Amino acid sequence: MLTPRVAAARACDTVPAAMIRHLLIAVDFDEVSERALSFGLNLAAQLGARATVMHAYGLPVLNALDAEYIPTPGAAAHKADVHQHKLDALVAPHKAKGVEFTALLRVGSAPEEVCAVAKEIGADAIVVGTHGRGAIGRAILGNVAHTVLRTSTVPVITVK
Numbered sequence: 001m002l003t004p005r006v007a008a009a010r011a012c013d014t015v016p017a018a019m020i021r022h023l024l025i026a027v028d029f030d031e032v033s034e035r036a037l038s039f040g041l042n043l044a045a046q047l048g049a050r051a052t053v054m055h056a057y058g059l060p061v062l063n064a065l066d067a068e069y070i071p072t073p074g075a076a077a078h079k080a081d082v083h084q085h086k087l088d089a090l091v092a093p094h095k096a097k098g099v100e101f102t103a104l105l106r107v108g109s110a111p112e113e114v115c116a117v118a119k120e121i122g123a124d125a126i127v128v129g130t131h132g133r134g135a136i137g138r139a140i141l142g143n144v145a146h147t148v149l150r151t152s153t154v155p156v157i158t159v160k
Contacts, residue, residue: 023051024123025101026114026148029086032129036159037090040127043157044099051101052121055087056113080105111147118154130158 025040027033037053044051059076062069071079084105091103106113118126130145149156 020047020124021049022121022123023047023049024114024118024121024126025051025053026110026126026128026144027053027055027087027090028110028129028144029055029090030129032131032160034090034129036127036129037094039159040157041094041097041099041101043127044101045097049124051099052104052117052123053087053091053101054104054106054114054117055083056106056108056110057083058109059107076107080107110144111151114144114148115151115153118152123154125155125157126152127157127159130160 023040023044025037027037041051059071059079087103087105104117106117114126114128126148128145128148145158
């Protein structure tokens, strides 16, 4: 098991710290992502980098036989409000820590959105929390961190 410090050191071996000017920190409101957020913001502070904190969520689409349920605009707007409130509450305690960061909410598949945002903002590295599930857990439940690691074009720092 790698500690956040070791994972960051290994990631920074491939990208010199001076080249990390913008970190993307992906969160999903659980304890692991709170640790990733703290770690990412501390790393950004140490490197003099700015950060973007993002959360991606999906809208439920229910396929039943020949029909699809797609949320109404009102239901989609409500879900967006709920997730924005959670994101604001998560980042609020970190605003006074002296690291420049923005919070961003996206709708879609979390791994795809994380990689897309990294490209859009020109992130030099991504910080993401992982629960450390084994192969069976990933196969059954999926794993955002694992997919981001496989598909990202920039270094990924995982925090457990």
